[in-house]
Amino acid sequence: MSEKSYDLIVIGAGPGGYVCAIRAAQLGMKVAVVEKRKSLGGTCLNVGCIPSKALLQSSHLYEMAAHDFEGHGIKVKPSLDFDTMMKRKDKVVADNTGGVAFLFKKNKIDHLIGHGTLTAPDTVKVVGEDGEQEVKAKNVVIATGSDVMPLPGVEIDEKQIVSSTGALELPKVPKSMVVIGAGVIGLELGSVYRRLGAEVTVIEYLDFILPPMDGEVRKQMQRILDKQGLKFMLGSKVTGAEKNKKGVKLTVEPAKGGDTKEVEAEVVLVAIGRRPYTDSLGLAEIGVDMTDRGFVTVDENFQTNVQGVFAIGDVIGGAMLAHKAEDEGVAVAELIAGETAHINYDAIPSVVYTWPEVGAVGKTEEQLKDAGIEYNVGKFPFTANGRARCNGETDGFVKILADKKTDTVLGCHIVGPEGGDLLQEVVVGMEFGASAEDIARTCHSHPALGEAVKEAALAVAKRTIHM
Numbered sequence: 001m002s003e004k005s006y007d008l009i010v011i012g013a014g015p016g017g018y019v020c021a022i023r024a025a026q027l028g029m030k031v032a033v034v035e036k037r038k039s040l041g042g043t044c045l046n047v048g049c050i051p052s053k054a055l056l057q058s059s060h061l062y063e064m065a066a067h068d069f070e071g072h073g074i075k076v077k078p079s080l081d082f083d084t085m086m087k088r089k090d091k092v093v094a095d096n097t098g099g100v101a102f103l104f105k106k107n108k109i110d111h112l113i114g115h116g117t118l119t120a121p122d123t124v125k126v127v128g129e130d131g132e133q134e135v136k137a138k139n140v141v142i143a144t145g146s147d148v149m150p151l152p153g154v155e156i157d158e159k160q161i162v163s164s165t166g167a168l169e170l171p172k173v174p175k176s177m178v179v180i181g182a183g184v185i186g187l188e189l190g191s192v193y194r195r196l197g198a199e200v201t202v203i204e205y206l207d208f209i210l211p212p213m214d215g216e217v218r219k220q221m222q223r224i225l226d227k228q229g230l231k232f233m234l235g236s237k238v239t240g241a242e243k244n245k246k247g248v249k250l251t252v253e254p255a256k257g258g259d260t261k262e263v264e265a266e267v268v269l270v271a272i273g274r275r276p277y278t279d280s281l282g283l284a285e286i287g288v289d290m291t292d293r294g295f296v297t298v299d300e301n302f303q304t305n306v307q308g309v310f311a312i313g314d315v316i317g318g319a320m321l322a323h324k325a326e327d328e329g330v331a332v333a334e335l336i337a338g339e340t341a342h343i344n345y346d347a348i349p350s351v352v353y354t355w356p357e358v359g360a361v362g363k364t365e366e367q368l369k370d371a372g373i374e375y376n377v378g379k380f381p382f383t384a385n386g387r388a389r390c391n392g393e394t395d396g397f398v399k400i401l402a403d404k405k406t407d408t409v410l411g412c413h414i415v416g417p418e419g420g421d422l423l424q425e426v427v428v429g430m431e432f433g434a435s436a437e438d439i440a441r442t443c444h445s446h447p448a449l450g451e452a453v454k455e456a457a458l459a460v461a462k463r464t465i466h467m
């Protein structure tokens with residue numbers, strides 16, 4: 001058994017882990033990353049964010065060609081080449097993971113391939129295809145992310161009953177698909193296969209989709225997705241699954257109790273959430289505190305109760321988002337190096353990459369009401385935006401919530417074309433404590449979708465121009 005020593009070992013090469021490693025290397029540390037996959041990037045780059053967005057883009061273009069081009073004076077009859085679409089997705093993944101590998105070489109970061117287990121606060125045992133080795137470090141960062149949440153009575157086989165991972169590798173477009181869970185992953189992947197020709201039904205335990213988005217956003221998106229062809233069974237729970245040659249037969253009953261019914265589909269996607277991944281990491285053995293739900297407990301500096309052992313990203317809870325993990329990776333590297341770091345958790349954006357997109361940052365109306373905070377609302381629809389009309393994409397709105405006394409922006413919620421990108425100017429504004437008037441008095445190019453953000457900010461003071 002060989003032994004190497006580092007300033008920092010990161011366990012997990014997802015967005016949090018690899019960004020942490022790069023920043024630490026920039027700060028002069030000798031760094032290694034332990035990752036069981038041969039390719040870097042974790043769930044996000046390999047079987048999550050990147051491949052799903054590649055398929056969302058391809059399926060969106062296919063649907064536009066089939067249904068929208070004619071209105072622009074372009075007459076085509078598209079045919080689907082699913083194999084090519086999937087190969088393109090695979091190439092996008094390979095290009096991104098290869099890019100991270102290049103950054104590791106550039107920053108002289110060692111990639112130790114295998115499963116990492118802490119045998120002491122400063123020691124990690126790595127077991128891989130090439131055997132076992134033990135490495136030591138002054139500091140260790142746990143960045144192992146999260147895994148698919150299982151559903152009792154519905155066993156995932158990644159063929160007929162799939163997780164998001166299996167849904168990204170289907171050999172063909174199914175004739176029918178049931179998505180269990182109306183969250184981000186379920187609606188994104190459900191949209192992909194609905195666009196490509198599958199009949200998609202979404203079953204959700206709650207009475208609404210997209211928890212915990214703003215209530216008005218949830219209602220608007222359900223109407224839009226329903227119009228696009230997604231079918232919804234809300235307030236329902238799946239209690240069992242029976243597989244056969246034709247597909248899967250699900251047993252479904254009302255969440256509040258009542259008669260059961262059967263729902264059949266060729267493929268079932270389980271997308272009810274994710275849970276922290278801490279399997280066989282040795283955390284309990286070295287005394288690291290964890291919550292009842294399995295999240296690693298850390299302080300404001302991402303330090304666990306065990307000196308020298310830190311944790312970031314999905315594994316510590318909060319918003320399970322790649323960019324949140326990235327910011328925490330940078331922060332913990334800088335803190336370990338003796339610098340200061342800052343993350344404003346009130347300005348972490350969230351995006352749903354359906355079409356139209358959903359972008360959200362800060363508080364919802366429901367949260368502000370529950371907290372007793374008085375606020376003003378400014379809202380502007382894309383039907384009144386010139387560029388949206390030019391593009392033929394007028395579904396949705398921009399809504400800005402501002403403190404009634406100070407006019408400080410407390411939240412922004414967008415349903416609309418490029419909603420995730422449009423949101424970013426508000427995220428930057430919130431980071432610097434902007435008021436709605438600050439955004440309203442900032443010149444926006446014309447004609448542009450971003451003018452809807454300006455008009456929503458104007459609407460906070462009831463002085464929109466184009467409505």
